[in-house]
Every structure is written in structure tokens, then in C-alpha cells.
Amino acid sequence: MAKTLETPKTFKPKMGKKELELLSKLTDALGVSGDEQEIRQIVMDELEGIADEMRVDHLGNLLVTKLGKGEKRLRVMVAAHMDEVGFMLIKDEGKGIFEFRVVGGIDPRQLVGKQVIVGRDHVPGIIGAKAIHLTTPEERKQTLPVTQLRIDLGPGGSAKAKPGDRATFATKLQVMGPTLCAKALDNRLGVYNLIQLVKNAPENIDLLAAFTVQEEVGLRGAKVAAFSFNPDIGIAIDSTPAFDLPHYDGEENTLYRTHLDGGPAIYVMDGATIADRRLVDWLVDTAKAENIPWQFRQPAPGGTDAGAIHRVREGVPSVSVSVPGRYAHSAAGMARIDDELNTLRLLHAALARLDENILLRQE
Amino acid sequence: MTEKKQDTLLQLIKKLVETPGPSGQEQKIRAAVREEIKGYADEIRTDALGNLIARVGSKKEGGMRVMVSAHIDEIGLMVTHVDDNGFARFLAVGGVSPFTCMGNRVIFMNGARGVIGMERLEPGKVPTLDQMYIDTGATSAKDSPVQVGDVCGFERPFMDLGKRLVAKSMDDRIAAVIAIEAMKQIKKTSPNEIYFVFSVQEEVGLRGATTAAYGVNPEVGIAVDVTGVGDTPKGFKLNVKLGNGPAVKVRDNSFIADPRVVKWMVNEAEAQGLPYQMEVLTFGGTDGRAIQMTREGVPAGCLSIGSRYIHSPSEMVDRDDVENSIKLLAGLLNNKIELGEL
Numbered sequence: 225m226a227k228t229l230e231t232p233k234t235f236k237p238k239m240g241k242k243e244l245e246l247l248s249k250l251t252d253a254l255g256v257s258g259d260e261q262e263i264r265q266i267v268m269d270e271l272e273g274i275a276d277e278m279r280v281d282h283l284g285n286l287l288v289t290k291l292g293k294g295e296k297r298l299r300v301m302v303a304a305h306m307d308e309v310g311f312m313l314i315k316d317e318g319k320g321i322f323e324f325r326v327v328g329g330i331d332p333r334q335l336v337g338k339q340v341i342v343g344r345d346h347v348p349g350i351i352g353a354k355a356i357h358l359t360t361p362e363e364r365k366q367t368l369p370v371t372q373l374r375i376d377l378g379p380g381g382s383a384k385a386k387p388g389d390r391a392t393f394a395t396k397l398q399v400m401g402p403t404l405c406a407k408a409l410d411n412r413l414g415v416y417n418l419i420q421l422v423k424n425a426p427e428n429i430d431l432l433a434a435f436t437v438q439e440e441v442g443l444r445g446a447k448v449a450a451f452s453f454n455p456d457i458g459i460a461i462d463s464t465p466a467f468d469l470p471h472y473d474g475e476e477n478t479l480y481r482t483h484l485d486g487g488p489a490i491y492v493m494d495g496a497t498i499a500d501r502r503l504v505d506w507l508v509d510t511a512k513a514e515n516i517p518w519q520f521r522q523p524a525p526g527g528t529d530a531g532a533i534h535r536v537r538e539g540v541p542s543v544s545v546s547v548p549g550r551y552a553h554s555a556a557g558m559a560r561i562d563d564e565l566n567t568l569r570l571l572h573a574a575l576a577r578l579d580e581n582i583l584l585r586q587e
Numbered sequence: 588m589t590e591k592k593q594d595t596l597l598q599l600i601k602k603l604v605e606t607p608g609p610s611g612q613e614q615k616i617r618a619a620v621r622e623e624i625k626g627y628a629d630e631i632r633t634d635a636l637g638n639l640i641a642r643v644g645s646k647k648e649g650g651m652r653v654m655v656s657a658h659i660d661e662i663g664l665m666v667t668h669v670d671d672n673g674f675a676r677f678l679a680v681g682g683v684s685p686f687t688c689m690g691n692r693v694i695f696m697n698g699a700r701g702v703i704g705m706e707r708l709e710p711g712k713v714p715t716l717d718q719m720y721i722d723t724g725a726t727s728a729k730d731s732p733v734q735v736g737d738v739c740g741f742e743r744p745f746m747d748l749g750k751r752l753v754a755k756s757m758d759d760r761i762a763a764v765i766a767i768e769a770m771k772q773i774k775k776t777s778p779n780e781i782y783f784v785f786s787v788q789e790e791v792g793l794r795g796a797t798t799a800a801y802g803v804n805p806e807v808g809i810a811v812d813v814t815g816v817g818d819t820p821k822g823f824k825l826n827v828k829l830g831n832g833p834a835v836k837v838r839d840n841s842f843i844a845d846p847r848v849v850k851w852m853v854n855e856a857e858a859q860g861l862p863y864q865m866e867v868l869t870f871g872g873t874d875g876r877a878i879q880m881t882r883e884g885v886p887a888g889c890l891s892i893g894s895r896y897i898h899s900p901s902e903m904v905d906r907d908d909v910e911n912s913i914k915l916l917a918g919l920l921n922n923k924i925e926l927g928e929l
Contacts, residue, residue, distance in 0.1 A: 313819060477719070478676050492736035493665055493680070498611030498788060504736070520735040522667045523678045539636035539798030581927045585614070 235424050235576075237568045239561050246270065247416050248397035251406035254341055254462035256310030256390035257327050260284055262344065263306040263415065267435050270419050285449040286435040290425040296580050301432040301455035301540070302421060302448050302571070303529040304414035305439030305462070308407070310392035311554050313342065313375065313385055318463035320349075320381025322372045324391065326583075328440030333367050334554045339394035340375060347384045348394060350379040393555040400500045402560055409557040410463040411439070413547045417461055417568045424578035439529055443496065450536040457478050457503065458533035459540055461571065463559065464489050464546035479526060484560050487517030488567035491544040494524060496531025498565065500541035502582055507545065508572040516566050521546060541583065545571060596910075597747060599623065600764050604754035607740040609663025612696050612839065613637055613787045616659045620763055620785050627770050627784070638799040639785040650778030651924045654805035654872035654885075655769075655916070656796050658789030658812070661755070662898055663740040664693060664721070666733050673725030675733055676717065681790030685714050687899045692738040699723055699732035700742065729815045743811040743900040750906055751829070757894055757902035757928030759789065760776045762811035765892070765896035765912045772917035781920050788872055793841070796874035800881035807848065807886050807924060808878030811916065813902065814839075814866050814891035825868070826891045830905040832862030833912040836889035841872025842879050855918045861911045866891050886926060890916060 239247075246266075255263035263338040264286050271278060277289040286306070291297075309328030316322055323343075326332070332481040351373055356364070375391060377384055397406035406412075417434050425431045432453040436445035450458060482489040490507050491499045511518035521544075534542035547567045549559040602623075608616030610801035614822040617639050621631060628641035639659070646652055669675050688703045695701070701723035705714045721739070733739075738902055743755040754760070766783050773781060782803045787795035789812075797875065817825030827834045835852045837846045856863035868891075879887035892912055895903040 476670055478670060480668075493611065493678070497790060498680075498794075501611070520733060523665045524667065534636065535794055536804035537687050537798065538634055539638075539795075541635055583677075585637075 235569070235572045237420060237565050239565060244399065247412065250412035250415055251397045251408050254346060254390060254392050255305040255306050255308055256312070256392055257438045258438045259390045260306040264435065267419060270420055271390065274423055281448060281452060283445050283448050284437040285445045287351050287449060288422055288433040288435070290422050290431040290433065292427040292429050292549055294428065297428065298457060298578055298580055299431050299432055299453070299455045300459065300575065300578065301434055301450060301453045301533060301544055302418055302427045302459045302461060303434040303436050303449065303533060304418040305411050305436045305445065305529055306415055307437055307440050308392060308410070309440050310390055311340065311375070313387050313389045313391065315387055315392065316382050317374070318382065320377040320379055322381065322385065323379065326370055326376050328391065329554055332370050335373055336368060340391045341374065341394045342377060342385045342391040343389040344385070349375045349391070352376045354566045395556050398462060402562060404559050404564065405556055405562055407555055409549045409559050410552045413559060413565045414461040416472065417571060420568055421571060421575070424572060426572065429575055429578055434567060436529055443527060443529055443532035447532040450533040450540060454537060455540055458530055459542065460529035460533065460544040462528045462544060462546045463549045463552065465552045466548040466550045474541045479522070481522050483520060484548055484550060484563065486519035486548060488570045489519050489521040489546045489548050489564060491521050492523050494526045494528065496527030497534055497542060497544065499530070499543040503541055503543035506582055507543065507570065507574055510577060511570055516570045516573070518570065520552065592851060596768070599767065600761065601745040601750060602684070603760040603763055604745050604756050607694055608660055608694065609738050609740045610660040610788045610791045611680070612738045613660050617785065620659060620767065623767050624770060624795050632898040634802055636795050636798050637787045638795045640799060640803065641770065641783045643770055643781045643927065644777050644779060644813050646780040647778040649923050651806045652780045652804070653920060654782045654800060654803045654808040654878055655766055655783055656784040656786050656799065656808065656810045656878060657766040658759045658786045659763055659873060660787050660790055661740055661758065663738055666692050666735055666737045669728045669731045669734060671728055673723065673731045675721040675723060676730065677721055679716055680738060682898050683716070684898060685716055685719065687876060688716065688719055690713070691900060692742045693721060693739055694742040695733055695739040697732070697737065701739070721791050741900045751903050753901050753905055755900040755901045755902065757904050758813045758897050761892055761909060762814060764849050765811055765909060765911060765916055768913040769916040769920060774921050777921045778923050779920055780832070789874055791871060795873055796877035797881065800878045800885065804882060805878065805885055807926065808828065808875065809848070809887070809919070810874035810878065810889040812873040812889060812891055813894035813897055813904065814868055815871065816893040816895055819895055827864055827866050827891070829895060829903070830907055831864045833908060833915045834866035834891035834893055836866045836875065836891050837869065839868035839871045839873060842876035844875060844888040845879065845886035847929060848886050851924060851926060852888060852890065856915055859914060859918050861915055866908065
């Protein structure tokens, strides 16, 4: 039996001690694509007793239903992927040395010299590199391919880890003034936001919250989650790169994707989805009405779970909203607390004003 | 064909090719097609992604549920940034080549117009799309008539060269014309339940046809689309030539046409005494793939119209090919379909 929570008239998200604790639990956990158990457990613990239904599907998606009240409620799927990019051990070479491969999109230049955690026990290790004393100037110009790198777990490594185990960067979340610095902000920010949306779900809709798996390897979880939910509308919530840095030569930066402090990034088009215009307008109108800063994510390649959701069954009008973040898919990304909170505010306010008229076509 | 009939065909082609409708922005072209077909369909609906789906007839003894798909979207551009001086940077919507951009004119869905220019490059260097921009006549970001996310199509009037017809979006409006004209010729005696799908977002990955096919759940499907030709100077080595008749697709890079569908199309062309040619395309993809891969799988093929200069603002087709394709498609749909064994 679901607990009835009162929907606050005005939803005012904040980032206090309790919220930061949850967010850091999420960012610091290990949830590389295909092994999202740790994240799933955190979400399940948070939403215990709050959801009307909570189940794990065959691929590992956590599907949470929070029913609204009243007639003609839209079934709105909001998806946040739980998985992060990372590594998989592929060969035990003895003495705690493991060969590995990347899972999802990681630039190999990011890897050398990083601390990592391995497996569900978070065994500490490092991706070692030849000391500068031993390298030639020529070697230092080369990027080392992943095939030449190893994760070093130290003596007794074979007892602590085995091929198939996942690994990720060992970064812990830090707050640096207005900024969150952590690994896996893509997409633990989305997971965090979706948890908050379920806890504060507006009653005018049926909220179908999909905490999805395997997004980073091809939107795989969202595809089956959307088939299962069969929603009227799909919204992917994610974190998207910001490249809002000045050009070294003083030229205008025209390829910034998003700006930190610019507010939630609303998608028009990416490599996987052309956002439904009605939904884009709805989000923009909401932001304007609620005085929430917002920005368009520059149309560019890349994709979110919306790419899978909108193509399921007879089609689902879909859109994406992301928290902008610098240095995504690396050991340490950066996002602004204000962008995070404004994204949550926008999503909540938009959902709260949603009705069936949104799907009327004016033509 | 009589001269009068010819004129109405050309008028329909002109109307459809001159209506802007890049992928995801098919509202105007959808409305234009709906207007054309409203007297000929038993049921018309627009699905969640914007596909226009028109049913003609109901399944009778020995009939099949058939999906015909002609995509109504075209390639276009989307604004990614408007700079301080009002120049709009852009991204391609679908397969747009920098070769066809420089100096071209575009029209936005909000009516704004512009021309495409490019940064100064070393002589002989081919620009990339991000070295180009749309000049809308604005003098600053503030007075720009377009903003990030706005979409435009290429602007070019229809040109009638007699035997050959030229337009910016023959791909795939000529197929929409063929589907509409075939729809008008469906007889009450047809045993088939025919779903004419005017699909969206084909140019960005067969997306509309994917969901339309799921909804229609057809027993057999035919995409209608343009295809590359091998009859231009030092061009592609392809079998299909302008004027040699409708092309029966055997394969492209997205799917292998069901051999039963290929045979069905060939048999119908021969029965009507129509010219036809076999198409083996070494690139490209069509809605045929989306139909074939839906649900439990569907026998699917593609009726192609040879076209020169595909994805340029001057796509050229042959008028006789168009007329013969209408006859072929109508014949396929009017008769009992015998697919035979695989």
C-alpha cells in the first residue's frame, strides 16, 4: 500500500545536507552499464513505500509507477539512466594486474594515472603509467591505447577481482562553492531528479518513472522500459556536456553545446531524436511562466533515452531535458547546483501543468 | 495520358515539392497531402509521431493488409547558434552535403528566408558544414528572425523540362504523388485493406515508418522512394537509368527486399506491359527496412523512381517513370496478392 504524500503547492527543491548525502551516494557508487545493481538498490531504498508499484524488469530497469488522481490522466514516462561509462576487466595477468576495456564512450587520453574502484566491493586500484623518468620524448607525444593500459590492484588482486568485473573512477563528490564536482554526474543527476519527482509527484498525471540501464552502450534499457510502460509522452532526463569555454584565439565560441549557469538544457534535436515540438514549447512556456532560467541544448550529435522511447510501438512524443555539465565521461565533471535545482523545478512545474490538450495537433 | 490529366499531375507535383517539410517539421506538407486525399480514403489519422495514415478498403476474402509508405519529410538545416552579427550556424537535418549548400537559399518554417555563405578557406578546399552559415539579412543576434532550434528547407521552384522534372524534394514527394494518384485508382473490387502511410522522419533514420508499421501491422509492405541512377557522366555504376521504368528494388544498404515481393512487382509490371528495371543499390536505405523489421517481421519491398542529383536542390526524375510507377502501384494494390513461397 502506497503512502500518501502531500503534494506541496509550491515545490521548492533545495540542496541541503540530506539532499547532498543522497546525491553523493549516487555519484560515488559504481554502476557501469550492465551492472547497475548498486544504483538500483539506492533508488529502491529511497522510494520504498512511496511508489504505487515498483518492479525490476528483465534487463534490470527499475520501473516505478506513481499514480495521480482524477480523470483523463496522461501516462508520462520520465526516464533517467542509472548506468555510467566505465571499465570492464577482461584478463587477470597475475600479481594484481588486470587488462581491461572501456564500456561506453571514454577518451583513452583520460585514463592514464587515474585511481579506480573495482567490483561491488569497490576494491581500490590505479590505471598505472610509465614514470616520466623512463619515457622518451617521442613516447610522451603518443596517446596510449587502452590495450596497453592495465588496472593494478596490488598483491592478491586475483582474490579480489575477476574478469567481467566492472570498474569506474574513484572520485568522490565535492562541493566547490556553487559547483558540484563528481564522476558520473551523467547521469546520477538525472537519477536524483527522478527520485525527487517521484517523491513530489504532481497528481494530474500518472508518473511512470524508468530508472534505466545500458543507456551508455546504446539506449538499450529505455527501449524495453518504454515498451513495457507504453506511455502517452516520454521525457528523458540526463546530463549533457557544456563546452562553454573561451577560445584560445579570442574567436566567438559557436560550439558550446550548453552553458553552465544557463539553466536546464532543453533539446530540439540530437543524433537520436527530433524532439516533439509541442513538448519543446511546453517546457519553454513553463520556464518562462515560472521564471526559471533555461537554454536550448545546441542541436548536435549524441543521444538520450528519448531516442529509444519515441520509436517504441506506435511512437511516443518525446523530449529531453538535461543538467549542463563540463567534462562529462571523465574522472571529474562539474555542474552548478543552481542548474540542477532549476532543472528539477522546471520538470516539476511542467509536469504539474500537463493535460491531454498537449497532444492536440494544430494544423 | 490526356493533356488535362497531365496538367493536374504536374500541379500536384509542384504543390508537394514546393511545400517545405524538413524532418520533424512535416506539419505543412502533412496538411497539403491530407487535403489531396480526403475524398479518397475511408479513414485518415495522424499518429503519435506525425505519420499521416490513410486506409482505403477493408480486407475481403483472399485480401491482405498492405502498407504503402512514402515519406513526406525532406532534408533541411537546423540553427545551432546565432552569432553576435546575426549569422546563423547550422547542423544538417538528414544527409546534406556542403557541396549543395554554398550560395543556396533556404526558407524557415516561420517564413524567414536566408542564403548560405561560408568562411574564407584556402582555394580548392571543401568546406565542412560548420564552416558555413545562414545569412538571414539580420545585423545582430538581437534582430535575427531565427533562433537556435529553428528549421529551414532549401528553397527552389519546381521546374518542368518536358520529359524530365526537377525539384528540391523529389525525394520523396514524387513518391507521395505516386501514392496519392494510385490511391485515386483503387477499385471497390480490390480485396485488400490498404494503408497509405505518408511517413515522417525518414531522412534521419526511418523513424516514422518504424512506428507506423507497428501500428498498421501489415501482412505485406511496399516503400515508394527515389533511387540513385547510373546514367550521368562518370557517375555511379548503377543499373537504374532515368526513363527505363519503375525500379524494383532488390537490395539497398538498409535491407534485402523480400524475394516474394520482388517477384510480385515484376509479375505485375509484366502483366501490364510496363517497362521496369531491377535496382541493386550499393548505398542508402528506405522505409522498406522499417516495415520488414516490425513486430514479427513483414515481407517488404520498394518501388523506386530513378532520380539524378539526390539530396541536391535539383533532383531530377523522368515523367514517364512517374506515370508508369502510378500504374504499377495501383495494379499491385487492386489485385489479389499472391506472394508464393520463399
